[in-house]
Amino acid sequence: MKDNSRAKIFFAIPYISWLAVFVIVPIGLLIYQSLTNVQGSFTLANFHEFITSNVYLPMAFNSVFYALIITLITFMISFPAAYVLSHLKHRQLWLMLIILPTxxxxxxxxxxxxxxxxxxxIINQLFSTFGLGTHNLLFNHVSFIFVAVYLELPFMLLPIYNSINEIDPDILKASRDLGAKPINTLSQLVFPLSINGIKSGIQAVFIPSLSLFMLTTLIGGNKVMTLGSAIELHFIVTQNWHMGSTIAIILILAMAVTMYFTRERGKRK
Amino acid sequence: MQKKLLGNSYLLLVMILLYIPIIFLVVYSFNGGTIMSGWGGFSFVHYQELFADTRLLKILLDTFILAISSATIAAFIGTVGALFLDGIQNKKTLNTFLSFNNVLLVSPDVTIGVSFLILFTILGFSLGFVSVLVSHIAFSIPIVLLMVLPRLREMDNTLVMAARDLGAKRGTILSQIVIPEIWPSIMAGFLLALTYSLDDFAVTFFVTGNGFSTLSVEIYSRARQGVSLEINALSALMFAVSLLLVFTYYLYTTYADKKARLTK
Structure with a gap:
């Protein structure tokens, strides 16, 4: 429709300018920074250093490893919880209670x-009353994982719950009537049918876990280094923006890979 | 029956775990002592401290002003953007736009923060309230759009066509038919943008200068120096506000649903 064009331009301008200035340009700037050195000339030295130095690559693998552990634990806690939740009477209320802490x-x-x-x-007091003595619970790997799991839990639980909730209850009834054990129903019906929720849960937990930098400082006592805390270090402390941008690009690549492996496949309807 | 009991107690355990830290914070805000252990008797002393701490109160006010203004502007631009995308007929073009739209939603907040920092530095934009506001608007727009666009697509077009046939101007159609129809989704987008802004730490951390701070950034720097129960008092108040917001949101969405069902 031609008479619509002026209105279209009016609607398009603010949105397209936002896309250009805050989506496309920032990515371009990150790539530019990662491909230049302090003198401003183009170089692949940052990426070369990332791969060859014995600091960055192990740090990246460590970060991925921690994120995997965090994702796995949140999944193992969330899946049964989501399954139980989907069978409750006052589901909506319970759901609100899970969303509230977020x-x-x-x-x-x-x-x-x-x-x-x-x-x-309080935890250490409990330990000592049971005669277990007091321990250094803060500023180590375990506390980092523990608190990260706590923070990410609702973001794994909610999408899994949503997809389990969409499963036709007749299918589950049929499987029971045909004599399937509950464990088989769970592993062969509920799990595959809720796979899309699980995938979005993984996306919502794994990617932020790679970049949690306030947790590494406050809870991990800088004993844990994630890609996120490495970026913060380079931008705020050492002021090496070029290397910081390089790590940010690696983080974006890690995100893209995660998104690729957890994309929804074979949508049926 | 036994299995059900087992399942329910498991869920209850997860719930307790989710709420322990929050309840703990709230309980200790009434502690007469100075640290989050032991018990120095019930007292409001930390609330008095909080209300005497003008720096923290100003930061709290700034945080809310920031959230409300960024969510309002983002709601406007997001809605306008949704109207624009709704007018695109070509599916491929639409999908391209949508995938660019989602970049900021899926990107780790650290990368958003540093890329905006580079952007502001290159533009020579000084860091402070405005840079934080602009960043919050920027990461809230795609959320609003994703809330509004589906509603626009679902909208019954016969009313719009009838109005056009009866000679209504485009502006009239928009303000009298389209906007009222999509209003609940704009509000939902606004509320979501509000919570994103209130909760953000990483982006704000990178794009804020020395003169401006939000609650998250302030708590971060105070927590690095150790525990102060004033923060507990603050979190108890924040929890009350969150409860109120959740309740309002819940009432609003159920009300909007009911209304939509009644008018249909």
């Missing part, structure tokens, strides 16, 4: 663990 500022929740896990904190 509305509380992440930093506040992280801060709570500084108190919970501290040397004289």
């Amino acid at each position: 509305w509380i500022n992440v930093l506040l929740k992280t801060y709570a663990f500084l108190g919970l896990l501290s040397k004289s904190g």
Whole structure:
């Protein structure tokens, strides 16, 4: 329709300018920074250093490893919980209760663990009353994983719950009537039928886990280095933006790979 | 029956785990002592501290002003963008736009933060309230769009066509028919943008200068220095606000649903 064109331009301008300035240009700038050195000339040295130095590549693998562990644990907690949740009577209320903690500022929740896990904190008091002695619970790998799992849990639970909830209850009834054991129903029906929810859960947990940098400082005591904390280090502390951008590009690539492997396949309807 | 009990107690355990840190924070905000252990008697002393801490109160106010203004502007641009995308007939073009739209939604917040930092630095834009506001608007737009666009697609076009046949101007159609129809989704997008802004740490951390701070950034720097129960008092208040927001959102969406069902 030709008479629509002026209105179209009016609607297009703010949105397209946003796309250009805040989506396309920033990616371009990141790529540009990663491909240049301090003098501003083009070079692949940053990527070369990333691959050859004995700092960056192990750090990246470490970060992926931690993110995998965090994702796996959140999945193992969430899947049964989502399954139970989908069978409850007051599902909506329970669902609200799971969503509610996500509305509380992440930093506040992280801060709570500084108190919970501290040397004289409640967990250590419980330990000592049971004669287990007090331990250094903060500033190590375990506390980092624990708090990360806590923060990411709802983002794994909700998509899995949504997809389990969409499964036709008649299918499950049929499987029971035909004599399938509950474990078989779970592994051969519920799991494959909720795979898309699981995939979105993995996306929602794995990618942020690669970049959690406030957790590494506050809870991990800088013993854990993630891609995110390496980027922060290069941009804020050492001010080496070129290397920082290179790591950011690697992080984006890691994200793209994750998205590729967890994409929805074979949509039937 | 036994299995059901097992399942329910498992879920209850997960729930308790989810709420322990929050309840813990709230309980200790009433502690007369100074750290998050032991118990120095019930007291409001940390709330008094909080209300005497003008720096923190200003930051709190700034955080809310930032959230409301960024969500409002993002709701506007996102809606306009959705109207634009709704007018695109070619499916391939639409999908290209949509995948660019989603870039900021799926990108790790650290990369968004540093790429905006580079952008502002190259443009010579000074870091402070405006740079944070612009960044929050930028990462909220795609959320609003994703809330509004499906509603536009579902919209019954006969009303629009009838109005056009009766000689209504485009502006009238938009303000009298289209906007009221998609209003609930614009509000939902606005509320979502609001929570994204209130919750953001990483992007703000990179694009804020020395003069401006939001709650997340302030808690980060205070937590690095150690525990202060004033923060607990603050989190108790924030929790109350979140409860109120969730409740409002819940009431609003159920109300909007009911209304939509009644008018159909």
